Amino acid sequence: MNVSVIIPTYNRYIFLKRALVSLYAQTYPPKEIIVVDDGSTDDTSYITVILNSIQNLNPNIIIKYIYQNNSGVSSARNMGIRNASFEWIAFLDSDDEWHKTKLEKQVDFHKNNINILMSYTDELWIRDGVEVKIPKKFKKIGKDIFSENIEYCNIAPSSVLVSREILNYHALVVRVQNDGTVQNDGEFFDESLEVCEDYDLWLRIALKHEIGLVDEPLITKYAGHDDQLSFKHWGMDRFRVVALEKLLKSEAKATPLKKTELLGGTTSVVHEQQSEPKATSLRNTTSSSFSGLTRESTQALILKELRKKYTILLKGAIKHDKISDKKNYLKRLRELNEPN
Numbered sequence: 001m002n003v004s005v006i007i008p009t010y011n012r013y014i015f016l017k018r019a020l021v022s023l024y025a026q027t028y029p030p031k032e033i034i035v036v037d038d039g040s041t042d043d044t045s046y047i048t049v050i051l052n053s054i055q056n057l058n059p060n061i062i063i064k065y066i067y068q069n070n071s072g073v074s075s076a077r078n079m080g081i082r083n084a085s086f087e088w089i090a091f092l093d094s095d096d097e098w099h100k101t102k103l104e105k106q107v108d109f110h111k112n113n114i115n116i117l118m119s120y121t122d123e124l125w126i127r128d129g130v131e132v133k134i135p136k137k138f139k140k141i142g143k144d145i146f147s148e149n150i151e152y153c154n155i156a157p158s159s160v161l162v163s164r165e166i167l168n169y170h171a172l173v174v175r176v177q178n179d180g181t182v183q184n185d186g187e188f189f190d191e192s193l194e195v196c197e198d199y200d201l202w203l204r205i206a207l208k209h210e211i212g213l214v215d216e217p218l219i220t221k222y223a224g225h226d227d228q229l230s231f232k233h234w235g236m237d238r239f240r241v242v243a244l245e246k247l248l249k250s251e252a253k254a255t256p257l258k259k260t261e262l263l264g265g266t267t268s269v270v271h272e273q274q275s276e277p278k279a280t281s282l283r284n285t286t287s288s289s290f291s292g293l294t295r296e297s298t299q300a301l302i303l304k305e306l307r308k309k310y311t312i313l314l315k316g317a318i319k320h321d322k323i324s325d326k327k328n329y330l331k332r333l334r335e336l337n338e339p340n
Contacts, residue, residue, distance in 0.1 A: 001088055001107050001110065001111065002031040002032075002085075002086040002087065002088065003030045003031055003032070003086060003088045003089070003090050003103060003107070003161065004030065004031065004032040004033075004034060004080075004084035004085055004086045004088070004089050004090070005023060005030045005032065005033050005034065005089075005090045005091070005092055006034045006036065006077060006080030006081065006084065006089060006090070006091050006092070007019060007020075007033070007034065007035045007036065007080075007091075007092045007093070007094055008036045008038060008073050008076030008077050008080065008091075008093070008094065009035060009036070009037055009038065009040065009044060009076075009094035010037075010038040010039065010040055010044075010070065010073075010076075010094075011040045011041060011042045011044065012040075012042075012044070012094045012095055013040070013042050013043040013044045013046065013047065015094050015095040015222070016035070016044060016047055016094040017047070017050060018097055019092055019093075019094050019095070019096060019097055019098075020033075020047070020050055020051070020054065021097075022092075022097035022098040022099070022100070023054075023092065023098065024054055024057075024058075025100045026098065026100060026101075026102065026103050026104070027100055027101050027103075027104045028101075028103045028104035028107055029058060029060075029061060029103075030061065030090065030103060031060070031061060031062060031085070031086055032061065032062040032063075032064070032084065032085050032086055033051070033054070033061060033062070033063050033064070034064045034066065034080045034083055034084060035047060035051065035064070035065050035066070036066045036068065036076040036077070036079050036080045037065065037066065037067045037068070038068060038070050038071060038072065038073065038075070038076040039067070039068060039069050039070030039071070045067070047065070048065050051063045051065055062085060064083060066079060066080070066083060071191070072191060072194060073189075073197065074189035074190060074191040074193060074197040075189075075191050077091065077157075077188070077189050077197075078186055078187055078188055078189055078191065081164075081167060081186065081188055082186040084164070087163060087164050087165075088110075088161060088162070088163055088164070089161070089162055089163075089164060089167065090103065090106075090160065090161045090162075091157040091158060091160050092158050093156075093157055093158045095221075095222055096156070096158040096219055096220065096221050096222065097219065097220050097222075098158070098218065098219055099217070099218045099219065099220070101218065102121065102218035102219060103161070105121075105214055105216070105218060106119050106121065106161045106214055106218070107161075109212060109214050110161070110212075113212055115210070116210050116211070116212040117162065117163035117165060117166045117209065118160065118161070118162040118163065118166055118205060118209065118211045118212070119160070119161050119162075119211065119212035119213065119214055120140075120155045120156070120159040120160050120161075120211065120212075120213060120214070121159040121213070121214045121215075121216065121217070121218040121219060122140050122159075122213075122214075122215055122216055122217040122218065123156055123158075123159060123217050123218070123219045123220065123221050124217045124219070124220045124221070125220075125221050125223060126220055126221070126222050126223070127222075127223045132223075137151075137152065138152065138154055140154060140213055140215065141213075142212070142213025142215060145202075145206040145211045145213075146203060146206040146207050146293075146298075147293075147301065149199070149202055149203060149206060150203065150244075150301065150302070150305050151305065152199075153196065153198050153199035153202060155198065155202045155211075156198075156219060156221060157198050158219045158221070159218065159219050160202075162205075166205055166209060167188045169208075170188065170201065170204050170205055170208075171186065171187060171188055172187045172188070172190055188201065189201055190243075190246075192242075193239050193242060193243070194239065195236060195239050196236060196239035196240050196242075196243060199239075199240055199243055200242075200243035200246070203243060203244075203247060204246075204247065204250075207247065207251075207298065235313060235316055237309040237312055237313055238313060240309060241306060241309050241310060241313070244302055244305060244306050244309070245306070247302055248299065248302050248303070248306070251295055251298055251299050251302065252299070303336060306332075306336055307333065307336050307337070310329050310332055310333045310336065311333065313325070313329050314326065314329040314330060314333065317329055
C-alpha cells in the first residue's frame with residue numbers, strides 16, 4: 001500500500017524539521033513526501049537540504065518540494081493532492097509530528113478493513129512543552145463520525161489517511177470542457193475558508209462514507225506558538241456555519257454540492273454526481289448518512305447545530321457592537337426558525 005504524505009507549511013522552518021524527522025522514523029515508510037511551501041519568507045526553502053538527505057538515505061522515496069504564492073492552507077493541501085503520485089494520501093501539518101508506528105498501524109487497519117477508505121487516530125496534546133489533558137468534548141468515539149464532529153472538528157488532519165477515490169468524489173470544483181465532459185479541477189479543501197476547512201471536508205465525507213478510528217494516540221499536536229491559525233481568527237463558528245449551510249443545501253438536493261467553472265464563463269453552483277467509490281458504501285435511498293440517519297434526520301441535525309451556532313454568533317455580535325453581523329445573524333435565525 002503506497003502512501004503519499006502532504007505537508008503544507010508557511011514560515012515554520014523549525015517545526016517543519018521536527019515533522020520531517022518523525023516521517024523519517026516511520027516503521028512503515030511513505031512512498032512519497034510532498035512539502036508545499038505556501039509562500040514562506042523565512043528559511044523554509046532550506047528544507048530541501050534535509051529532503052535531499054532523506055532521499056539519499058531512502059532512494060525509493062519520491063521527494064517533492066513545491067513553492068507557491070501565499071494562498072492559504074487549503075490551497076497548499078490541494079496542491080499537494082494534485083501532485084501526489086499514489087492512491088493513498090496522508091496529511092502532516094508542519095507543526096505536528098507522527099509517532100513512529102503511525103503509518104504502519106493505519107495501513108494495517110485498512111488492509112484488515114478493505115471497505116473503509118478513510119481513517120484517523122487519537123492524539124496527544126503538548127502546550128509549552130507540557131502534555132495537557134484533552135477536554136472531554138474532544139474525546140474520540142468513532143461510532144457516528146458525522147454526529148460526533150458536527151459541533152467541533154474532532155479529526156486532526158495530521159491523523160488522516162484517505163484514499164484518493166474519496167477525495168475525488170468530494171471535489172468541490174469541476175470544470176466543464178467545451179465538449180460537455182466534466183473534469184475534476186482539484187479543489188478538495190474549500191479554499192474560500194480561511195479556517196475550519198478540515199471541519200468542512202470531514203463532515204462532507206462522514207455524511208456519505210464510513211470512516212475508521214485507530215483508537216490510540218499516534219500523533220502529537222503542539223500548541224502555544226503564535227502562528228496557529230485558530231489563534232488568528234475570532235469566532236470560529238463563523239466558518240463552521242458556512243460549512244453547515246453548504247451541507248444543508250447539498251442534502252436538500254441529495255447530491256454533493258459542486259462549484260462548477262464554465263470555460264470562458266462565470267462560476268456557478270450546480271449539483272454534479274461523481275462516480276461512486278468502488279470499495280466503500282454510500283447512503284441508500286432512505287438513509288442520508290453512513291450511520292443510518294434518514295435525510296430528514298440529518299437535515300434536522302444540521303438545522304439544530306446552525307441555530308445553536310448562529311445564536312452564539314449573535315451574542316458575540318451584540319457584545320462587540322458588530323451591527324452588520326448582528327442583523328445578518330438575526331435574519332438567518334428567523335429564517336431557520338420559520339416552519340417549512
